[in-house]
Amino acid sequence: MERTTRQKTAIQAAIESAQRPLSAQEILVQASLQVTQLGIATVYRNLKSLVLEEKVHVVTLPGENPRYESNTAANHHHHHFQCTTCQRVFDVHDCPGDLKRMAPQGFVVERHELTLYGRCADCNAVAGATGAVATAVHACASGHDPA
Amino acid sequence: MERTTRQKTAIQAAIESAQRPLSAQEILVQASLQVTQLGIATVYRNLKSLVLEEKVHVVTLPGENPRYESNTAANHHHHHFQCTTCQRVFDVHDCPGDLKRMAPQGFVVERHELTLYGRCADCNAVAGATGAVATAVHACASGHDPA
DNA sequence: ATACTTGCAAAACATTTGCAGTGAG
DNA sequence: CTCACTGCAAATGTTTTGCAAGTAT
Numbered sequence: 001m002e003r004t005t006r007q008k009t010a011i012q013a014a015i016e017s018a019q020r021p022l023s024a025q026e027i028l029v030q031a032s033l034q035v036t037q038l039g040i041a042t043v044y045r046n047l048k049s050l051v052l053e054e055k056v057h058v059v060t061l062p063g064e065n066p067r068y069e070s071n072t073a074a075n076h077h078h079h080h081f082q083c084t085t086c087q088r089v090f091d092v093h094d095c096p097g098d099l100k101r102m103a104p105q106g107f108v109v110e111r112h113e114l115t116l117y118g119r120c121a122d123c124n125a126v127a128g129a130t131g132a133v134a135t136a137v138h139a140c141a142s143g144h145d146p147a
Numbered sequence: 148m149e150r151t152t153r154q155k156t157a158i159q160a161a162i163e164s165a166q167r168p169l170s171a172q173e174i175l176v177q178a179s180l181q182v183t184q185l186g187i188a189t190v191y192r193n194l195k196s197l198v199l200e201e202k203v204h205v206v207t208l209p210g211e212n213p214r215y216e217s218n219t220a221a222n223h224h225h226h227h228f229q230c231t232t233c234q235r236v237f238d239v240h241d242c243p244g245d246l247k248r249m250a251p252q253g254f255v256v257e258r259h260e261l262t263l264y265g266r267c268a269d270c271n272a273v274a275g276a277t278g279a280v281a282t283a284v285h286a287c288a289s290g291h292d293p294a
Numbered sequence: 295a296t297a298c299t300t301g302c303a304a305a306a307c308a309t310t311t312g313c314a315g316t317g318a319g
Numbered sequence: 320c321t322c323a324c325t326g327c328a329a330a331t332g333t334t335t336t337g338c339a340a341g342t343a344t
Contacts, residue, residue, distance in 0.1 A: 001298080001344090002298085003297095003298055003299070003342085003343050003344070004343075004344095005298090005299060005300080005342080005343070007299080007300070008299090024333080024334080025333095037300095037301075038300090038301085039300070039301045039302065040301095040333090040334085041300080041301070041302080041303095041334085041335075041336080042299080042300060042301070044333090044334060044335070045299080045300085045335090046299095058209060058210070060207065060208075060209035060210070061207075062205060062207035062213075062260075063205075063207070065332095065333070065334095066209075066210075079249075081250055081251075081254060081256075084257065084258075090251070090254075092249055092250060092251065094248075094249040094250075095249075096243045096246060096249065099243060099261075099263060101241075102226075102239055102241040102242075102243065102263065103228055103239060103263055103265065104228075104237070104239070104268065105268065106267075106268030106271055106272070107228060107237075107263075107265060107266070107267055107268055107271070108265045108266045108271060109228075109263045109264070109265040110231065110264055110265040110266070111231075111263075111264040111265065112261065112262065112263050112264065113209070113260075113261070113262045113264075114246075114259065114260070114261045114262075115259065115260045115261075116246060116249065116250055116254075116256045116258075116259050117256070117257055117258040117259065117260070118250065118254060118255045118256040118257040118258065119254070119255045119257070120253075120254055121251065121252065121253030121254055124253055124254070124255055125253070148319090148323085149323085150317090150318055150319075150322095150323055150324065151318075151319095152317080152318075152323090152324060152325080154324080154325070155324085171308080171309080172308090184325090184326075185325090185326085186325070186326045186327070187308095187309085187326095188309085188310075188311080188325080188326070188327080188328095189324080189325055189326070191308090191309060191310070192310090192324080192325085193324095212307095212308070212309095213308095
């Protein structure tokens with residue numbers, strides 16, 4: 001059965017306190033602050049468990065390594081928006097909903113993933129005001145409050 | 148400048164004649180039928196070119212290697228459906244469309260990717276009729292004609 | 295005590311790159 | 320004849336696995 005270890009706790013905490021999806025490496029760095037000597041293999045093993053337990057889910061964007069995001073009650077079904085200018089990833093809490101009828105005859109839709117691409121508010125505002133990009137990057141994919 | 152080689156031609160042909168997105172390995176196998184001695188590095192190098200030239204585009208599904216799909220005029224904007232039972236990937240030519248308003252204030256949507264998950268027609272039909280799975284797999288993700 | 299977990303190092307994969315030889319123009 | 324392209328092998332980067340030691344329960 002499942003055991004509670006310092007490393008699992010630290011890994012889970014790292015993911016939950018982040019305001020954005022983290023990569024395995026980022027989780028290692030963050031959780032290492034709590035548990036020195038933490039190994040990357042342990043991070044991967046625990047991520048696998050957490051995903052199975054549905055406490056965490058995976059965010060996969062084309063050409064990038066998987067990111068892991070907390071899956072708490074507060075964090076219900078949502079999608080993602082990646083800015084094509086600054087590459088940051090934002091949560092989009094809206095959802096088109098009625099996708100069941102999109103599938104071909106005889107197909108049953110159980111779940112869907114949607115990713116939007118475009119320019120985020122910051123990059124739009126900045127468009128032209130050269131030099132402000134670096135500033136925008138600091139806010140990296142944190143708690144925006146979409147529609 | 149660009150040169151026309153037997154290998155590039157074979158790779159492009161393999162992708163265009165496939166009725167579904169192919170992995171680099173599958174492309175290697177297929178194109179090797181035309182050009183013996185073809186190396187995987189050449190496949191990757193050419194895929195990169197073809198994607199840049201926008202003759203091919205990449206289909207990325209969570210937890211799986213990228214697949215490559217022809218990008219001809221006939222092959223317009225579409226999405227994908229992955230069967231959670233047989234893992235096959237199908238094209239879905241329908242599209243929810245009006246996703247622009249999903250983005251938060253100030254965000255501009257330029258593009259979107261949508262993937263549906265569920266059970267394909269074959270797996271639904273089979274559900275219960277044990278043994279038919281192997282048969283279904285043969286039709287692997289080919290020309291279904293969605294809605 | 296028992297047996298699940300860990301950390302390390304090696305393995306397994308997918309993809310990229312260096313380089314000398316090949317072939318398209 | 321040139322120089323882009325190829326094939327091979329080695330390098331890279333990420334994720335997985337084997338195994339002995341550590342530690343929750």
